[in-house]
Amino acid sequence: MMVPWYLMAAYAYYEQDAPILSDSFFDDLAKTLLTVWDDVQHQHKEYISIDMLNAGTYIGKYPSIVEGAVEQLRMQN
Secondary structure (H helix, E strand, O other): OHHHHHHHHHHHHHHOOOOOOOHHHHHHHHHHHHHOHHHOOOOOHHHOOHHHHHHOOOOOOOOHHHHHHHHHHHHHO
16 A cells, blocks of 8 residues: 555645645655565556655656545545
């Protein structure tokens, strides 16, 4: 679930300017994802690059499901 959380957190932060994770948690998520990168299998992994994880940032397109997932998460909380 690291890939979806990374994408959702990036979307909430960069596109909505309303984070769903703290900066430190997002950074830790990027570091953890980087350490297990070769073992991660997810249909949206292609949206994330090693460079993004190293920088602890996200610059790119989002899968269409991400916006709805963030909104759903916000409605639940």
